[in-house]
Amino acid sequence: MTALVPYEQALEAYEPVIGLEVHVELGTNSKMFCGCPTEFGAEPNTQVCPTCLGLPGSLPVANKKAIESIIRLGLALNCSIAPWCRFARKNYFYPDMPKDFQISQYDEPICVEGYLDVEVEGKTYRIGIERVHLEEDTGKSLHVGGATGRIHGASHSLVDYNRAGIPLVEVVTKPVPGTGALAPEVAKAYVTELRDICKTLGISDVKMEQGSLRCDANVSIAPRGATEWGTRSETKNVNSLRSVERAVRHEISRQAGVLDAGGRVVQETRHFQEDSGTTVSGRSKETAEDYRYFPEPDLVPLAPSADWIEELRAALPELPTARRRRLQGDWDLTDLDMEALINAGALDSVEETVAAGASAEAARKWWLGEIARRANEDGVEVSALPITPADVAAVVALVDAGSLNDKLARQVIEGVLAGEGTPEQVVASRGLAVVSDTGALGTAVDAAIAANEGIAEKIRGGKVQAVGALVGAVMKETRGQADAATVKALILEKLGVSE
Amino acid sequence: MAITRDEVAHLARLARLDLDEAELAQMAGQLDAILGAVARVSEVASDDVPPTSHAVPLTNVLREDVVAPCLTPEQALSGAPAAQDGRFRVPRILGEEP
Numbered sequence: 001m002t003a004l005v006p007y008e009q010a011l012e013a014y015e016p017v018i019g020l021e022v023h024v025e026l027g028t029n030s031k032m033f034c035g036c037p038t039e040f041g042a043e044p045n046t047q048v049c050p051t052c053l054g055l056p057g058s059l060p061v062a063n064k065k066a067i068e069s070i071i072r073l074g075l076a077l078n079c080s081i082a083p084w085c086r087f088a089r090k091n092y093f094y095p096d097m098p099k100d101f102q103i104s105q106y107d108e109p110i111c112v113e114g115y116l117d118v119e120v121e122g123k124t125y126r127i128g129i130e131r132v133h134l135e136e137d138t139g140k141s142l143h144v145g146g147a148t149g150r151i152h153g154a155s156h157s158l159v160d161y162n163r164a165g166i167p168l169v170e171v172v173t174k175p176v177p178g179t180g181a182l183a184p185e186v187a188k189a190y191v192t193e194l195r196d197i198c199k200t201l202g203i204s205d206v207k208m209e210q211g212s213l214r215c216d217a218n219v220s221i222a223p224r225g226a227t228e229w230g231t232r233s234e235t236k237n238v239n240s241l242r243s244v245e246r247a248v249r250h251e252i253s254r255q256a257g258v259l260d261a262g263g264r265v266v267q268e269t270r271h272f273q274e275d276s277g278t279t280v281s282g283r284s285k286e287t288a289e290d291y292r293y294f295p296e297p298d299l300v301p302l303a304p305s306a307d308w309i310e311e312l313r314a315a316l317p318e319l320p321t322a323r324r325r326r327l328q329g330d331w332d333l334t335d336l337d338m339e340a341l342i343n344a345g346a347l348d349s350v351e352e353t354v355a356a357g358a359s360a361e362a363a364r365k366w367w368l369g370e371i372a373r374r375a376n377e378d379g380v381e382v383s384a385l386p387i388t389p390a391d392v393a394a395v396v397a398l399v400d401a402g403s404l405n406d407k408l409a410r411q412v413i414e415g416v417l418a419g420e421g422t423p424e425q426v427v428a429s430r431g432l433a434v435v436s437d438t439g440a441l442g443t444a445v446d447a448a449i450a451a452n453e454g455i456a457e458k459i460r461g462g463k464v465q466a467v468g469a470l471v472g473a474v475m476k477e478t479r480g481q482a483d484a485a486t487v488k489a490l491i492l493e494k495l496g497v498s499e
Numbered sequence: 500m501a502i503t504r505d506e507v508a509h510l511a512r513l514a515r516l517d518l519d520e521a522e523l524a525q526m527a528g529q530l531d532a533i534l535g536a537v538a539r540v541s542e543v544a545s546d547d548v549p550p551t552s553h554a555v556p557l558t559n560v561l562r563e564d565v566v567a568p569c570l571t572p573e574q575a576l577s578g579a580p581a582a583q584d585g586r587f588r589v590p591r592i593l594g595e596e597p
Contacts, residue, residue: 028564029564029565029566030564030565030566030567034567035562035565035566035567035568036566036567036569037566037569043572043585044572044584044585044586045572045575045576045585045586045587046569046571046572047569048569048570048575049567049568049569049570050570053570053575055578061560061561061562062560062561062562063561063562063564064561064562064563064564065563065564066564067561084558086552091513093513093515094592095587095589095592098587141589141592142586143592151592154591154592155591156588156589156590156591157588157589157591157592158583158584158586158587158588158589159586159587159588159589160585160586160587161575161587290513292513294552295552295553297552297553299560300553300555300557300558300559300560301552301553301558302558302559303558303559304559
């Protein structure tokens with residue numbers, strides 16, 4: 001194996017071009033061409049029927065909701081919707097389809113020529129969408145007898161066809177040049193944006209960990225200044241947003257290593273290895289004509305009317321870009337602030353926290369501060385942490401009411417994250433509350449003045465800024481549970497000094 | 500244009516058909532005759548006749564997204580040559596390529 005070239009070094013010599021193929025499993029109740037349910041995780045072969053098993057005499061009929069879903073996605077991706085198109089039969093012998101073919105679309109995809117704008121580091125990249133087509137998902141195979149479930153070396157395989165026939169949308173980008181060193185980030189931003197659009201449209205649950213959103217990343221590199229693009233590899237098995245970024249980054253370094261050593265990049269399918277962050281060569285693909293595509297004879301053509309398309313367009317929800325623009329305006333944030341929120345995956349959380357009564361500023365502070373730090377440490381999304389927007393809004397309310405100061409509020413957040421209950425419960429169980437009882441504070445202030453008579457004298461003499469030391473002493477005495485401004489006012493009052 | 504022996508061998512491999520040399524030659528001859536017969540269609544088809552894939556003039560035959568009853572796993576697996584753990588058991592997948 002050729003050595004990897006460090007990423008920065010690879011980018012000095014080469015220019016990457018990326019392309020992404022994303023598969024989205026639609027969240028319909030029934031399958032694409034039959035009435036079998038689509039529940040994830042059901043017992044094997046309990047969601048199958050003669051149609052999705054390809055038994056003789058069965059006939060497929062297309063699911064209207066799936067057709068609507070893909071048209072809505074196409075519209076959201078600024079595509080043209082074909083006035084007439086057909087399904088195609090893709091023939092191959094691989095037991096993940098019981099029919100020995102997959103119903104897909106070939107040269108007549110239902111949506112073509114769109115684009116999606118994504119923002120990375122304050123710059124907008126327009127990702128061209130080549131096509132969006134509809135097909136049926138395949139079954140799942142367990143490979144037995146080889147090392148750790150790998151297909152290589154397996155003695156036989158066991159197939160579950162529950163997934164076979166679930167509607168699957170494939171979104172294919174045009175090649176994306178010009179992203180330079182940001183290629184991995186742009187790839188990740190694109191998949192994230194596409195995921196958010198699908199979620200907003202309600203057409204899929206887009207759970208990468210359950211395989212309802214799957215990504216293949218195509219990468220090629222060419223020497224800087226070259227007029228032709230390099231040979232691309234297609235990396236499969238990219239199963240998280242972070243993996244999208246890592247896979248593209250790794251392929252750039254790997255291909256640079258191959259070219260630097262005087263080799264040639266092979267056009268091939270590669271598989272991303274989650275544990276090592278590398279890619280390994282996969283099986284060589286049959287060429288397109290080897291699939292012997294032909295128009296699916298069992299399904300009549302689709303011809304969505306202009307009226308139907310316009311009806312679907314009119315009913316589109318507010319899409320993520322428009323929503324972000326609106327929220328940014330409402331919250332009065334700069335582009336960079338907004339990007340930080342989005343990158344932290346905290347947009348929904350902040351919006352819900354604001355809806356629960358917190359100010360945008362306070363909500364943003366907690367989600368981007370304490371909570372994002374914790375999510376980062378744990379390597380999870382903020383939304384996966386055991387703290388809800390309602391919890392954060394409750395903490396903010398306690399701060400606003402003067403019952404907590406920032407320092408105590410942090411401890412409350414920490415307690416909620418540690419599973420100690422709601423903010424109110426954490427406050428009670430940890431005994432966290434600002435000491436606002438002036439009697440108790442007065443005693444602490446008297447003690448601080450008595451113990452620091454020299455400083456007190458300076459303050460009486462007009463050096464008001466020295467009060468900080470006394471405030472610090474009181475805060476220490478009350479273990480941080482006092483409100484600093486109240487303490488300061490009280491000290492000055494006792495010393496007979498006005499600010 | 501005659502279909503070659505190699506083209507037939509390629510098709511046979513894609514269709515997972517094990518043909519010997521005599522069969523390849525025989526198939527090449529037969530396929531050639533079929534292709535010749537079909538080619539006559541293009542002699543009479545003019546530009547204003549689009550290629551037809553479906554004999555019925557229907558479009559948008561769709562069903563509502565409603566769940567219908569499935570087979571039981573026993574029924575589903577009853578026609579399988581081999582089954583194991585509620586799944587279809589198939590011979591090794593890799594290694595069959597020549």
